[in-house]
Amino acid sequence: MPAPVSQPRTLYDKIWDDHVVDVNEDGLALIYIDRHLVHEVTSPQAFEGLRTAGRRVRRTDCTLATVDHNIPTASRKNLTSIESFIEQPDSRAQCQALEENVKDFGLTYFGMKDRRQGIVHVIGPEQGFTLPGITCVCGDSHTSTHGAFGSLAFGIGTSEVEHVLATQTLLQKKGKNMRISVEGKLLEGVTSKDVILHIIGTIGTAGGTGCVVEYAGSVIREFSMDARMSMCNMSIEGGARAGMIAPDDITFAYLRNRPLAPKGEVWDRAERYWRTLKSDEGAKFDIEVNIRAEDILPTVTWGTSPQDVVAITGKVPDPSAIADSQKRKGIERALKYMGLTPNTPMEEITVDKVFIGSCTNSRIEDMRSAARIVLAAGPDAKVSPNVQAMVVPGSGLVKQHAEAEGLDVIFKRAGFDWREAGCSMCLGMNPDQLKPEERCASTSNRNFEGRQGPRGRTHLLSPAMAAAAAITGKLTDVRKFLGVETAPEAKLKVTSDLDFLTDSVLPPPEPQQKTVSASELAADKVLPSAETPSSVPPFRVLKGIAAPLHIENVDTDMIIPARYLKTLKRTGLADALFFALRNDAQTGEKTNFVINREPYTHSKILVSDSHNFGCGSSREHAPWALRDFGILSVISPSFGDIFRNNCMQNGMLPVALPQEQCAVLAKDAEEQKEIEVDLEKQEVRRSNGEAFKFEIDPFRRHCLLNGLDDIALTLQKVDRIEEFEKRRSEVWPWLDGFGYKGTKIPVSPKKTTKIDW
Ligand SMILES: CC(C)[C@H](C(=O)O)[C@@H](O)C(=O)O
Numbered sequence: 001m002p003a004p005v006s007q008p009r010t011l012y013d014k015i016w017d018d019h020v021v022d023v024n025e026d027g028l029a030l031i032y033i034d035r036h037l038v039h040e041v042t043s044p045q046a047f048e049g050l051r052t053a054g055r056r057v058r059r060t061d062c063t064l065a066t067v068d069h070n071i072p073t074a075s076r077k078n079l080t081s082i083e084s085f086i087e088q089p090d091s092r093a094q095c096q097a098l099e100e101n102v103k104d105f106g107l108t109y110f111g112m113k114d115r116r117q118g119i120v121h122v123i124g125p126e127q128g129f130t131l132p133g134i135t136c137v138c139g140d141s142h143t144s145t146h147g148a149f150g151s152l153a154f155g156i157g158t159s160e161v162e163h164v165l166a167t168q169t170l171l172q173k174k175g176k177n178m179r180i181s182v183e184g185k186l187l188e189g190v191t192s193k194d195v196i197l198h199i200i201g202t203i204g205t206a207g208g209t210g211c212v213v214e215y216a217g218s219v220i221r222e223f224s225m226d227a228r229m230s231m232c233n234m235s236i237e238g239g240a241r242a243g244m245i246a247p248d249d250i251t252f253a254y255l256r257n258r259p260l261a262p263k264g265e266v267w268d269r270a271e272r273y274w275r276t277l278k279s280d281e282g283a284k285f286d287i288e289v290n291i292r293a294e295d296i297l298p299t300v301t302w303g304t305s306p307q308d309v310v311a312i313t314g315k316v317p318d319p320s321a322i323a324d325s326q327k328r329k330g331i332e333r334a335l336k337y338m339g340l341t342p343n344t345p346m347e348e349i350t351v352d353k354v355f356i357g358s359c360t361n362s363r364i365e366d367m368r369s370a371a372r373i374v375l376a377a378g379p380d381a382k383v384s385p386n387v388q389a390m391v392v393p394g395s396g397l398v399k400q401h402a403e404a405e406g407l408d409v410i411f412k413r414a415g416f417d418w419r420e421a422g423c424s425m426c427l428g429m430n431p432d433q434l435k436p437e438e439r440c441a442s443t444s445n446r447n448f449e450g451r452q453g454p455r456g457r458t459h460l461l462s463p464a465m466a467a468a469a470a471i472t473g474k475l476t477d478v479r480k481f482l483g484v485e486t487a488p489e490a491k492l493k494v495t496s497d498l499d500f501l502t503d504s505v506l507p508p509p510e511p512q513q514k515t516v517s518a519s520e521l522a523a524d525k526v527l528p529s530a531e532t533p534s535s536v537p538p539f540r541v542l543k544g545i546a547a548p549l550h551i552e553n554v555d556t557d558m559i560i561p562a563r564y565l566k567t568l569k570r571t572g573l574a575d576a577l578f579f580a581l582r583n584d585a586q587t588g589e590k591t592n593f594v595i596n597r598e599p600y601t602h603s604k605i606l607v608s609d610s611h612n613f614g615c616g617s618s619r620e621h622a623p624w625a626l627r628d629f630g631i632l633s634v635i636s637p638s639f640g641d642i643f644r645n646n647c648m649q650n651g652m653l654p655v656a657l658p659q660e661q662c663a664v665l666a667k668d669a670e671e672q673k674e675i676e677v678d679l680e681k682q683e684v685r686r687s688n689g690e691a692f693k694f695e696i697d698p699f700r701r702h703c704l705l706n707g708l709d710d711i712a713l714t715l716q717k718v719d720r721i722e723e724f725e726k727r728r729s730e731v732w733p734w735l736d737g738f739g740y741k742g743t744k745i746p747v748s749p750k751k752t753t754k755i756d757w
């Protein structure tokens with residue numbers, strides 16, 4: 001509850017304070033979640049958990065579901081059902097499971113036949129589901145996108161998805177405040193994508209770990225909402241779980257008249273509140289980073305981490321010039337994977353594929369920016385003969401909007417493939433994938449090994465740069481296409497998003513404030529006692545062989561590639577663990593990778609001597625795969641935030657120790673000496689008896705030691721949640737279910753009380 005506070009507060013502090021339902025003695029807070037987006041990959045196990053426990057979705061009016069990751073982007077002209085349309089059986093099963101679940105639990109769902117369907121992070125803002133001042137979560141790391149509206153938005157794992165579905169709250173530790181200011185004037189041809197790539201290159205992929213980043217400065221203030229979303233989207237690539245931008249007139253103009261935005265007097269009231277959402281003068285930031293706009297050039301990545309950036313005018317780095325041996329090895333490894341020779345000018349790198357899409361860059365402005373370059377290349381410009389280029393709009397509505405502006409014609413005429421909405425080749429869970437060693441200029445956000453297909457090679461860049469690469473067949477400085485006079489008839493006609501949101505095809509918004517009260521919920525369900533043994537096995541002391549790992553920034557795509565996320569279960573993933581490292585891509589034979597070798601095939605612990613283990617995607621499949629293999633504890637100098645949380649939700653212990661101690665333990669592991677992780681004493685013991693102490697939140701320690709289930713514990717606080725909801729309805733009435741009439745929603749809930757939008 002907002003208490004009278006005299007201290008200057010940051011935007012993050014304010015939103016946080018407004019959402020605290022309860023705080024433990026050790027500072028762990030239960031925060032209320034205003035908006036929950038759900039997709040097919042990270043939700044099946046969560047719904048199954050609800051079913052098993054006999055729980056329902058607490059706030060169907062605050063939950064919105066869609067399919068995006070698995071779906072084909074081929075024409076939907078012949079689409080009758082998911083069953084007949086999706087060929088890959090495991091992709092089909094996940095999409096069908098979501099369709100079942102939204103029916104069973106009474107959720108609003110944008111299916112493949114609904115033109116509002118699209119990537120979760122595109123449709124939330126588009127519909128006005130995302131609003132300033134809210135907390136917003138999704139089982140997806142790029143939920144940070146929604147912070148562009150001045151909200152606290154972050155990705156969570158599947159266990160937390162279940163927690164939010166059941167309780168509409170999350171247990172959270174407050175992060176640090178970080179501010180990144182970009183001041184000055186951007187050079188021609190430099191876009192928000194270049195700005196965020198430059199920032200990640202500056203702070204590194206672990207730079208924002210444990211922080212919520214506020215982007216500030218004149219450059220950010222001048223950015224449109226689409227540009228702000230591209231920036232906040234990639235906060236996770238900078239290690240931060242959330243990024244945010246103070247809402248302003250640009251934000252309000254974007255939101256006004258969106259289907260789910262408040263209307264009339266409620267809008268006025270909301271806007272008055274939203275205008276208070278900015279960091280106070282003198283508010284304290286734990287970390288401040290200042291970037292000069294003039295230092296940013298059109299930027300691309302050369303390696304396999306989003307921090308591996310270089311200006312397009314630059315060259316592939318030369319590892320022989322790097323003194324630090326670990327860094328040098330990292331670069332050598334990345335260059336080998338990328339098939340690049342040191343000192344090659346970036347503009348000489350030829351590409352095989354171009355992908356314009358993903359939740360970073362698939363909005364209308366991204367489409368326009370790419371189309372502008374195609375136009376500037378001349379009326380007869382064609383995609384280079386050696387290149388296959390695809391454009392995948394972020395939602396059915398973006399597609400329709402782009403078509404109304406004739407952008408599809410510009411792309412198609414030049415030989416681009418114009419597709420239907422979805423995540424597509426961003427991670428290739430559908431048929432859109434790179435072949436081994438194919439090189440792609442991609443507007444997505446991750447260039448990890450195997451990200452766009454096994455052994456595929458990714459260069460991240462802006463939509464304009466991607467279009468330029470498609471035409472020339474090489475990574476190209478987009479500025480070569482600027483200042484080119486285009487024929488008057490070739491100029492783009494620009495129309496408003498709202499034309500596509502308010503026409504007769506969409507049901508008009510209808511404010512509705514009915515919610516399931518906590519007492520209603522409690523009445524038909526005896527709450528499980530907190531001390532009831534749950535399915536999470538307790539963790540006390542773990543002794544055994546540890547596998548040493550010497551790779552920096554081990555991302556969750558490396559721990560488990562996307563194609564193994566298509567499961568409906570939490571088990572059976574042992575063979576998928578570190579798949580690309582354990583299996584030779586050419587021969588299919590087992591490699592010499594550490595956990596393939598004796599005695600490490602029996603590892604119970606994994607020791608990384610390098611930072612940022614488990615960064616990237618929120619896939620809980622990463623800890624599930626480790627656990628299935630038999631590894632129950634990971635020791636590393638630092639962890640990706642979501643991965644760390646996900647481990648603890650599964651009775652696994654992530655231990656953060658100083659880098660020197662990790663190096664000592666990794667050496668012990670190399671020598672096949674056993675290591676003992678003792679949670680009770682909070683220490684890691686070497687075989688010679690030396691002990692390294694570690695820190696852990698007291699509450700998390702208690703839960704792990706006793707195998708306690710967070711949901712059962714939270715449901716014991718149902719009175720506090722109900723109290724919060726009552727006040728929320730009074731103070732922020734626009735947050736209760738606004739919405740659709742329901743006529744277009746193709747679901748008929750079976751077991752649950754139906755709450756219409
Ligand atoms: C599938 C999902 C868990 C994942 C994420 O969290 O980011 C995906 O969207 C990705 O981009 O890798």
Ligand code: SF4
Pocket residue numbers: 068069119140142358359360422423426427444445
């Ligand atoms: S990063 Fe890619 S896969 Fe993940 S949500 Fe965005 S578009 Fe989808």
